[in-house]
Amino acid sequence: MPLNLTHPDNIPRLIRAAPLGICITDAEGLFEMVNPAYCDFYGYREEELIGRHFTMLVPEADRARLGELHERFIRGQADQEIRQEWEVVRKDGERRSIIAEAARIVDERGEVKQATFVTDITERKRLERRLEFLARHDELTGLLNRRAGLARLDEEIARTHRHDIPLCVAICDLDHFKQINDRHGHGVGDEALAAVAEVMQSELRRYDVLARLGGEEFLVILPGATLSEAERSIERLRRRLVETRLASPGLSLTLSAGLAALKEGDAGDALLERADRALYRAKREGRNRVTPA
Numbered sequence: 055m056p057l058n059l060t061h062p063d064n065i066p067r068l069i070r071a072a073p074l075g076i077c078i079t080d081a082e083g084l085f086e087m088v089n090p091a092y093c094d095f096y097g098y099r100e101e102e103l104i105g106r107h108f109t110m111l112v113p114e115a116d117r118a119r120l121g122e123l124h125e126r127f128i129r130g131q132a133d134q135e136i137r138q139e140w141e142v143v144r145k146d147g148e149r150r151s152i153i154a155e156a157a158r159i160v161d162e163r164g165e166v167k168q169a170t171f172v173t174d175i176t177e178r179k180r181l182e183r184r185l186e187f188l189a190r191h192d193e194l195t196g197l198l199n200r201r202a203g204l205a206r207l208d209e210e211i212a213r214t215h216r217h218d219i220p221l222c223v224a225i226c227d228l229d230h231f232k233q234i235n236d237r238h239g240h241g242v243g244d245e246a247l248a249a250v251a252e253v254m255q256s257e258l259r260r261y262d263v264l265a266r267l268g269g270e271e272f273l274v275i276l277p278g279a280t281l282s283e284a285e286r287s288i289e290r291l292r293r294r295l296v297e298t299r300l301a302s303p304g305l306s307l308t309l310s311a312g313l314a315a316l317k318e319g320d321a322g323d324a325l326l327e328r329a330d331r332a333l334y335r336a337k338r339e340g341r342n343r344v345t346p347a
């Protein structure tokens with residue numbers, strides 16, 4: 055039978071049946087009513103919540119701020135309705151993201167309370183974070199992707215020009231990588247690429263930037279490094295890679311690198327072009343070597 059909403063008794067029934075988590079807190083912020091969807095979401099039983107302060111459900115660091123917001127809301131010093139995203143903590147300790155929409159209500163005795171409607175947006179937030187990550191990173195290696203790497207290069211160049219410090223780039227390209235795929239399969243090729251990225255990252259200084267330009271080509275930005283310092287760095291990296299056994303037994307890789315130093319007034323394109331030409335020479339002269347421009 056449909057609920058007759060003209061009868062006041064049916065409103066609590068409607069709230070109980072709602073798939074949305076709903077709670078009412080009193081002027082002190084203590085739970086006065088929680089519906090089953092609210093309890094399910096947080097993993098508490100109704101009796102574990104009623105009479106307790108609502109900030110028990112948020113991380114400790116947010117408690118004071120949220121308590122204060124509730125007080126202001128009750129006193130009418132905030133908008134009549136608020137809609138905010140929060141991190142909350144379930145009884146089992148799991149953190150979730152919610153949108154809490156609150157409305158100020160007055161009961162039959164004239165006491166002001168807050169009704170809060172909770173929507174779980176954890177999955178949406180996770181997806182948003184993943185999309186943000188994928189927009190800037192290469193999925194296979196976890197490194198910055200081409201677009202983010204080039205954007206970072208522009209930022210580093212601007213910083214370098216401002217502070218008048220040196221900057222070098224290296225374009226590193228794995229040698230005969232096609233053979234790895236042809237002989238061992240694409241899967242092993244993928245594993246090798248991820249392992250190479252790890253080796254490179256671990257060899258570089260903390261403030262060097264590593265990006266995957268595409269395929270088996272990587273960009274290293276070395277802020278503050280002169281050409282000879284950069285050469286030493288990339289040469290160390292090259293040797294380390296030769297010594298590293300990757301994925302399949304017996305599999306090892308070498309890289310060729312072209313290096314270039316930033317010149318006065320240089321833009322990223324010109325710098326990369328010089329590094330690319332140096333890389334071409336490294337390949338032509340026999341590979342497995344680091345060639346400065």
Ligand SMILES: Nc1nc2c(ncn2[C@@H]2O[C@H](COP(=O)(O)OP(=O)(O)OP(=O)(O)O)[C@@H](O)[C@H]2O)c(=O)[nH]1
Pocket residue numbers: 194227228229230231232233235239240241242243244247268269270337341
């Ligand atoms: N497994 C795998 N292979 C890739 C990926 N991206 C590019 N490649 C392969 O990398 C190989 C690059 O081949 P080439 O450009 O001919 O260069 P190379 O064989 O490394 O030879 P040199 O650069 O001249 O030393 C191609 O076979 C691509 O298919 C990837 O993400 N995974």
